[in-house]
Amino acid sequence: LLSAFPINRSCHATKPNMLNVHLVPHTHDDVGWLKTVDQYYYGDRNDIQHAGVQYILDSVVDQLLKNPDRRFIYVETAFFYRWWKQQSSSMQQTVKQLVNEGRLEFVNGGWCMSDEATTHYSAVIDQMTMGLRFLNETFGPCGRPRVAWHIDPFGHAREHASMFAQMGYDGFFFGRLDYQDRARRMVKREQELLWRASNSLTPPMADLFTGILPNGYNPPEGFCWDQSCDDPPIRDDPDLEDYNVDDVVKRFLTIANSQAMVYKTNHIIMTMGSDFQYENANLWYKNLDKLIRYVNGQQANGSKVNVLYSTPSCYLQELHRANLTWALKTDDFFPYADDAHDFWTGYFTSRPALKRYERISNSNLQTCNQLEILGGPVSRKGPFGDGESQTMKKAMAVAQHHDAVSGTEKQHVANDYARRLANGWQHCQVFQVLRGITKHFSIKKRKKNQCSFGSAAIFSVNVYNPLARPVAWPVRLPVNGTSYVVSDAEGKSVDCQVCPYMHDIVHLYFLLKTEYLCVHVLQFIRVTFDPDTGLLSSLSNLETKQTIKLTQNFYWYNASDGNNKESNQPSGAYIFRPNSSTPFIISKTAKTESIQEVRQWFAPWVSQVVRLYGDSRALELEWTVGPLPIDDDLGKEVITRLDTSIKTSEYFYTDSNGREMLQRKKDFRPTWNLSQSEPIAGNYYPINSRAFIKDDVDQLTVVTDRSQGGGSLQNGSLEIMLHRRLLYDDVRGVGEPLNESSGVFPEGLVVRGCLRLSLDRPPSAADAHRPLAQQVVLQPLLTFTDGDLHPNTQLEFSGLQAALPPAVHLLTLTQWDKDSVLLRLEHQFQSQESKVNSHPVTVNLQVRHSITHRAHLTFTTLIEFGCFIQFYNI
Ligand SMILES: *[C@@H]1O[C@H](CO)[C@@H](O)[C@H](O)[C@H]1NC(C)=O
Numbered sequence: 001l002l003s004a005f006p007i008n009r010s011c012h013a014t015k016p017n018m019l020n021v022h023l024v025p026h027t028h029d030d031v032g033w034l035k036t037v038d039q040y041y042y043g044d045r046n047d048i049q050h051a052g053v054q055y056i057l058d059s060v061v062d063q064l065l066k067n068p069d070r071r072f073i074y075v076e077t078a079f080f081y082r083w084w085k086q087q088s089s090s091m092q093q094t095v096k097q098l099v100n101e102g103r104l105e106f107v108n109g110g111w112c113m114s115d116e117a118t119t120h121y122s123a124v125i126d127q128m129t130m131g132l133r134f135l136n137e138t139f140g141p142c143g144r145p146r147v148a149w150h151i152d153p154f155g156h157a158r159e160h161a162s163m164f165a166q167m168g169y170d171g172f173f174f175g176r177l178d179y180q181d182r183a184r185r186m187v188k189r190e191q192e193l194l195w196r197a198s199n200s201l202t203p204p205m206a207d208l209f210t211g212i213l214p215n216g217y218n219p220p221e222g223f224c225w226d227q228s229c230d231d232p233p234i235r236d237d238p239d240l241e242d243y244n245v246d247d248v249v250k251r252f253l254t255i256a257n258s259q260a261m262v263y264k265t266n267h268i269i270m271t272m273g274s275d276f277q278y279e280n281a282n283l284w285y286k287n288l289d290k291l292i293r294y295v296n297g298q299q300a301n302g303s304k305v306n307v308l309y310s311t312p313s314c315y316l317q318e319l320h321r322a323n324l325t326w327a328l329k330t331d332d333f334f335p336y337a338d339d340a341h342d343f344w345t346g347y348f349t350s351r352p353a354l355k356r357y358e359r360i361s362n363s364n365l366q367t368c369n370q371l372e373i374l375g376g377p378v379s380r381k382g383p384f385g386d387g388e389s390q391t392m393k394k395a396m397a398v399a400q401h402h403d404a405v406s407g408t409e410k411q412h413v414a415n416d417y418a419r420r421l422a423n424g425w426q427h428c429q430v431f432q433v434l435r436g437i438t439k440h441f442s443i444k445k446r447k448k449n450q451c452s453f454g455s456a457a458i459f460s461v462n463v464y465n466p467l468a469r470p471v472a473w474p475v476r477l478p479v480n481g482t483s484y485v486v487s488d489a490e491g492k493s494v495d496c497q498v499c500p501y502m503h504d505i506v507h508l509y510f511l512l513k514t515e516y517l518c519v520h521v522l523q524f525i526r527v528t529f530d531p532d533t534g535l536l537s538s539l540s541n542l543e544t545k546q547t548i549k550l551t552q553n554f555y556w557y558n559a560s561d562g563n564n565k566e567s568n569q570p571s572g573a574y575i576f577r578p579n580s581s582t583p584f585i586i587s588k589t590a591k592t593e594s595i596q597e598v599r600q601w602f603a604p605w606v607s608q609v610v611r612l613y614g615d616s617r618a619l620e621l622e623w624t625v626g627p628l629p630i631d632d633d634l635g636k637e638v639i640t641r642l643d644t645s646i647k648t649s650e651y652f653y654t655d656s657n658g659r660e661m662l663q664r665k666k667d668f669r670p671t672w673n674l675s676q677s678e679p680i681a682g683n684y685y686p687i688n689s690r691a692f693i694k695d696d697v698d699q700l701t702v703v704t705d706r707s708q709g710g711g712s713l714q715n716g717s718l719e720i721m722l723h724r725r726l727l728y729d730d731v732r733g734v735g736e737p738l739n740e741s742s743g744v745f746p747e748g749l750v751v752r753g754c755l756r757l758s759l760d761r762p763p764s765a766a767d768a769h770r771p772l773a774q775q776v777v778l779q780p781l782l783t784f785t786d787g788d789l790h791p792n793t794q795l796e797f798s799g800l801q802a803a804l805p806p807a808v809h810l811l812t813l814t815q816w817d818k819d820s821v822l823l824r825l826e827h828q829f830q831s832q833e834s835k836v837n838s839h840p841v842t843v844n845l846q847v848r849h850s851i852t853h854r855a856h857l858t859f860t861t862l863i864e865f866g867c868f869i870q871f872y873n874i
């Protein structure tokens with residue numbers, strides 16, 4: 001533990017010569033799951049699940065006031081904020097008092113408890129900022145959470161621990177880890193450890209004390225006193241029937257003593273609460289008061305157990321005082337299995353359209369934030385003077401929840417998350433400012449017929465690049481003509497092509513460069529196709545003169561239906577459990593067609609377009625999958641697999657929340673001897689933005705456009721799960737099969753996405769894939785205007801006087817309050833990953849006056865194209 005440990009004076013005294021049991025009253029309030037976040041807040045739709053957060057907070061505050069010994073922790077600021085706004089100022093004063101006295105303690109404190117497998121670090125940082133800022137501004141230093149608390153997420157990412165350490169948390173507690181890992185840690189008393197969460201940051205910068213809770217996040221068996229539980233209350237009147245104090249005390253001492261056997265110190269923690277508990281907090285507190293009184297009463301008779309109301313930070317303080325050395329961990333906690341055939345690796349891919357919508361919303365939010373600054377005061381009309389981006393910020397913060405972007409919520413709740421994001425897009429009308437400050441392309445139709453964007457034969461495309469360096473980015477627009485002239489801001493004509501796309505849609509394609517680099521269009525990549533099968537057969541990088549064999553095809557796993565002798569676990573929203581380890585090939589050959597790009601058809605529900613752009617170092621595979629057939633009454637989990645000549649020796653690499661890369665090995669865990677019981681699902685890992693395979697000479701990197709699950713099950717191969725549709729519920733609570741359809745796709749959801757492949761020499765591969773991944777995460781935003789622009793319109797603008805150095809990424813630029821902006825810059829390379837870029841960089845900052853936009857034109861529309869068309873239907 002860090003030496004600068006703050007002393008919390010509100011903690012109850014403990015007894016050094018006894019076993020101290022820290023009872024932590026808590027509630028776990030999902031920011032949407034079976035009900036929407038607002039239904040949970042109000043206690044609406046109790047027919048779905050009995051849960052009402054407003055009543056929980058009402059009741060807890062009331063009960064805390066009744067006995068100053070009582071403690072409570074609260075976690076999800078999205079809910080607390082809703083409740084706070086509705087309180088009278090005298091109630092707010094009362095609550096401040098409780099916080100100041102340490103009786104009500106905030107832990108974690110983000111807007112939500114984020115998912116760890118499918119979130120991108122930039123969005124996690126944003127949602128933590130939103131929650132922590134509210135707590136700081138409302139409660140000051142006493143409201144600052146000291147402990148990170150991720151009791152429910154389904155596996156734990158190293159990058160999350162790194163972020164928490166860098167945010168200044170003193171420790172981290174969670175509930176779920178692999179059952180084999182837990183068993184081993186219990187024997188070795190290693191359920192409390194030091195997580196060294198970065199390869200790059202000098203210890204202890206990313207070191208975080210990490211505690212694994214004894215019983216998930218539930219109370220010990222027999223001690224649940226919520227209105228939703230059936231355990232017997234403490235019946236302590238000897239004159240009445242069923243007096244049970246002796247029995248309760250005996251059972252409690254047994255549990256406490258056995259728990260102490262698997263932890264290192266004479267302090268143990270018990271989580272007294274669970275999902276949406278404490279709606280009638282009197283039940284819990286009345287019994288906990290008695291439990292403490294009767295168990296401690298035994299001390300007079302020689303008992304060595306001392307029970308107290310406590311909080312995670314008070315417990316952590318005692319561990320710190322114990323001055324022990326903890327086991328060190330440097331890898332992560334993925335994948336998570338709660339039994340031999342129950343790997344929670346399906347949700348890495350579940351709801352692929354929502355996952356993409358969340359990712360592109362993050363990109364647009366960052367653009368919206370930047371434009372609010374660059375556009376000057378006129379663009380900051382929001383209620384806090386911090387712009388209209390608030391709506392989008394909140395929607396994105398809610399979307400990071402571990403039942404949101406994870407895809408493990410009910411369908412109506414998924415729709416609600418998507419609706420919130422769509423509403424956020426609407427509110428970023430600051431995009432109007434684009435007209436004043438972006439680069440314009442004017443497009444004229446050669447023939448006089450209708451344009452898809454409206455009636456105008458001329459339209460303008462406004463482009464904003466949120467990255468702090470120039471990019472080259474292919475643009476494809478659906479149009480309804482055959483011939484166009486594209487001219488840039490200086491009126492110079494830009495090469496473009498019109499080519500037919502699917503379903504009578506025609507695409508206009510041109511290469512967008514946000515700065516003039518005066519480069520010739522170069523061919524960097526070559527691919528070959530097998531003439532007999534129509535499949536990709538090789539990939540070359542012409543610059544580095546390397547070629548690998550590369551076959552790509554699509555397959556599906558047959559889901560388990562849950563009827564077999566090993567286990568009754570079916571595949572579902574959380575869990576991936578294929579019926580057999582050999583996936584079924586969808587088609588051995590692809591029907592292909594080649595018109596400037598290669599189209600491949602594998603089945604009516606699987607197709608792909610292979611694109612190679614001049615000037616681009618990545619090969620683009622645009623896949624379209626769905627509606628997945630369900631005539632087998634079971635469902636399918638579709639993957640694409642890249643089989644190469646690279647000698648991987650069973651190793652592959654995946655990113656952690658889009659940031660540092662982690663090494664993975666088939667059937668292997670770095671910290672324990674794995675007994676592998678699911679050869680496919682047990683080898684799947686989250687891929688947030690990229691994965692790669694390599695040997696000494698070749699590295700193939702795949703950059704994804706959303707979070708997906710994947711693995712390397714054979715040498716030289718990398719598979720990525722693209723879409724899944726399942727007709728059984730996997731009995732982890734959601735109570736619905738993952739069977740997505742929509743108004744536009746009543747037969748089942750069709751999802752489209754893009755994989756970008758780059759082939760490089762391993763020592764310099766990071767120089768290519770880091771920027772590529774950033775470009776996909778923060779992509780240029782296009783907006784459109786009918787007709788030609790007003791002659792006085794400023795056609796080009798840059799918010800920077802010079803591009804940032806390649807190693808420096810502009811992570812955040814957003815208005816903080818009326819007078820200040822928040823700027824986050826980060827070094828985006830890991831140590832030793834790049835000869836050129838893995839070095840310290842110095843940046844001189846000089847801020848120039850923000851500009852006001854010059855022209856005020858009508859805003860038309862905001863659309864995504866080509867690879868980025870969303871099939872998410874709201
Ligand atoms: C916390 O809030 C105070 C008062 O508003 C402010 O001065 C301080 O900078 C804030 N701290 C952080 C870390 O934002």
Ligand SMILES: *[C@@H]1O[C@H](CO)[C@@H](O)[C@H](O)[C@H]1NC(C)=O
Pocket residue numbers: 297298300301
């Ligand atoms: C302590 O033990 C004595 C003798 O067994 C018993 O009479 C007494 O009730 C016990 N006290 C408590 C607090 O349990």
Ligand SMILES: *[C@@H]1O[C@H](CO)[C@@H](O)[C@H](O)[C@H]1NC(C)=O
Pocket residue numbers: 323
């Ligand atoms: C903590 O333990 C170390 C030895 O492991 C010892 O040198 C140090 O004095 C101890 N610190 C405290 C405050 O007891």
Ligand SMILES: *[C@@H]1O[C@H](CO)[C@@H](O)[C@H](O)[C@H]1NC(C)=O
Pocket residue numbers: 449450451452480
């Ligand atoms: C495309 O243009 C043709 C001829 O101008 C028109 O009949 C048709 O409706 C247009 N299609 C779309 C999708 O706009």
Ligand SMILES: *[C@@H]1O[C@H](CO)[C@@H](O)[C@H](O)[C@H]1NC(C)=O
Pocket residue numbers: 558559560561562579634
């Ligand atoms: C798929 O698995 C189910 C049982 O989970 C089995 O009944 C069915 O025959 C399998 N289908 C194929 C094509 O193997």
Ligand SMILES: *[C@@H]1O[C@H](CO)[C@@H](O)[C@H](O)[C@H]1NC(C)=O
Pocket residue numbers: 560561562563564565578579580
């Ligand atoms: C796969 O399906 C077959 C046929 O229904 C069944 O016998 C077998 O147990 C299933 N295996 C798994 C792992 O579900």
Ligand SMILES: *[C@@H]1O[C@H](CO)[C@@H](O)[C@H](O)[C@H]1NC(C)=O
Pocket residue numbers: 648649650714715
């Ligand atoms: C993969 O390569 C490693 C090392 O070269 C070898 O030991 C292993 O047997 C290979 N695995 C398979 C499935 O061929």
Ligand SMILES: *[C@@H]1O[C@H](CO)[C@@H](O)[C@H](O)[C@H]1NC(C)=O
Pocket residue numbers: 671672673
């Ligand atoms: C794994 O098992 C091997 C041999 O049984 C043993 O030498 C090694 O220490 C074990 N590793 C761990 C991390 O338990």
Ligand SMILES: *[C@@H]1O[C@H](CO)[C@@H](O)[C@H](O)[C@H]1NC(C)=O
Pocket residue numbers: 727728737739740741746747748
């Ligand atoms: C799955 O969705 C389809 C509609 O796309 C519906 O017809 C079917 O009944 C659903 N099946 C289940 C098990 O939910």
Ligand SMILES: [Zn+2]
Pocket residue numbers: 028029030152153402
């Ligand atoms: Zn939860």
